[in-house]
Amino acid sequence: GNLQHLRLLNLKGCESLESLPPISLGSLKTFILSGCSKLTKFPEIVGSMEKLSRLYLDGTAIRELPVTFEKLRGLILLNLKGCKNLHLSRSSILGSLTSLKDLNLSGCSHVELPENIGNLQHLEELDACDSGIRKVPSSISRLNKLKLLCLNRCKDEQMGLQLPNSF
Numbered sequence: 167g168n169l170q171h172l173r174l175l176n177l178k179g180c181e182s183l184e185s186l187p188p189i190s191l192g193s194l195k196t197f198i199l200s201g202c203s204k205l206t207k208f209p210e211i212v213g214s215m216e217k218l219s220r221l222y223l224d225g226t227a228i229r230e231l232p233v234t235f236e237k238l239r240g241l242i243l244l245n246l247k248g249c250k251n252l253h254l255s256r257s258s259i260l261g262s263l264t265s266l267k268d269l270n271l272s273g274c275s276h277v278e279l280p281e282n283i284g285n286l287q288h289l290e291e292l293d294a295c296d297s298g299i300r301k302v303p304s305s306i307s308r309l310n311k312l313k314l315l316c317l318n319r320c321k322d323e324q325m326g327l328q329l330p331n332s333f
Contacts, residue, residue: 177202178222188212201225206251208232216240224270227251236262247293248273254280261285271297272316284308295319304330 171193177183179201186205190213191197199205200222208223211234218238224247231252236259244263246252247270254260254277260269261282269286271277271294278298284305291314299320306312307330320327 174198185209189215191215192217194218196220196222198222199226200245203227208235210234211237219243219265221245224248229253231259233259235259238263240265242266242288243268245270246274246277247271250275252277254278264288267291267311269293271299274298279303279306281305287311290314292316299327301328302330304332306330307332 169191172191173193174196175194176198178198181201181203183202184204185207186209188210192214194215195217197218203225205226206229208228208231210232215237216239219240219242221241222245224245226249228249229251241263242265244266250273252274258280261280264285265288266286267288268291269289273296275298279302281303282305283303286309288311289309290311292312293316295316295318297320299317317327
């Protein structure tokens, strides 16, 4: 967890991987954990990881994002597709990742868009199809660079998907 010159860490498909030690990988740009279906917790981030720009957590069993996740200030792409155990609340730290351009939450049945989603001023793509989103916060109207928004099949059986008036 302390390889300071490592730029790419690809653990894709390591289905037996259950945990990772705290990480301090200052040069890491791409981190791939796609398909690590037994990984339930993202490791704590120790030190600076500002160079990390692409993080693939799709198909993992991650339940939550650690508080230290906010240290990923340079993150441009975050793929959480199919993280069925992931719980993101309205007060999620997701809104602190202000460099994000591409966010994939599709298939995440227990997520909600954070109230501060509007802080993601660089966000261009938000794929939340088939997710647990029931209400879209009004701050989404501040996402001026948004080019793709998918909310297909996101609805409450009684009420449907709630969109803000400013939408």
